[in-house]
Amino acid sequence: MASQRAPSTLSDGELASELARLRVSGEESSAKAANVCWELGTRLLKAGKAQEAVGHLEAYSECVEAIARSGKIVTAKIAGYRCQAATQLARALLKCGNKEFEAERAAERAVEAAHAAGQTPFQVGNLLELRAQILREKSPAKAAALLKEAAAGVLQNAGETEALSAAQWLVTASHMYITAGKLEAAEEAARRAAEVKHGNVQVRAMALQNRGVALLSLGWDAEMLEVFAARLPLLEHDDVLTRVRMNVEASRLIIKMGGDDAEVERYLTAAEREIVIAPMSVVGADIHKIAALQR
Structure with a gap:
């Protein structure tokens, strides 16, 4: 399957011919067909041809499900392949520009599969971030909630890199909550971002700025003064x-x-x-x- 082998050295034309041969011979749901579909889909996506990539990535997903029904691969591995398939499909659909609903459903499946595969909170968090990215324009509050969920999972036992990502997710969540008019939720997310131990100066400054915007609208003067006190030492930047x-x-x-x-x-x-x-x-x-x- 795709995650177990190096990228193919065959040209796009040769891969297309191989896929046609597999379909003629009745092997359209085989592991070989899955690898060819994955290779073509990822190549097209990288080349900016998202519309064309979608068909191949959907075919890859169908291959994964056919292999799952055959019982030839253990459940944990199938969950990993499902996650891989849904993630790449969500990215392709998002780039199509008019398929946000389908992209969000694919990203949701990716999150479910990641949990089933036992992936780390950081890996799951990245998939939640993808869902939030898809939803940010039409449902900023829902997108913000997903980023808060991602950060909460990571911060339970985070290293420096993971904690910085979590802080960035919370800053973005606070901005989305402000956009959605949910000021108390924005204040909470921004405050938590500023408190992250391994967050850098720029992230902390942005968190305090977003918290200040929320507090100003809420009229919470005492808390606003706390923000000024925390923000002023960072002003050298x-x-x-x-x-x-x-x-x-x-x-x-x-x-x-x-x-x-x-x-x-x-x-x-x-x-x-x-x-x-x-x-x-x-x-x-x-x-x-x-x-x-x-x-």
């Missing part, structure tokens, strides 16, 4: 304008909440320090006016 605005907005929020004048002074001093360092052409006069009015 941002442009000057962002650093100034973040400090000014933090001071404005403290005033709104009736906070300590010393805290206001600290944030405004940081903003003014950036203004002094950066040329006017970079920062813009509007920031000077904001800082002055804030006083």
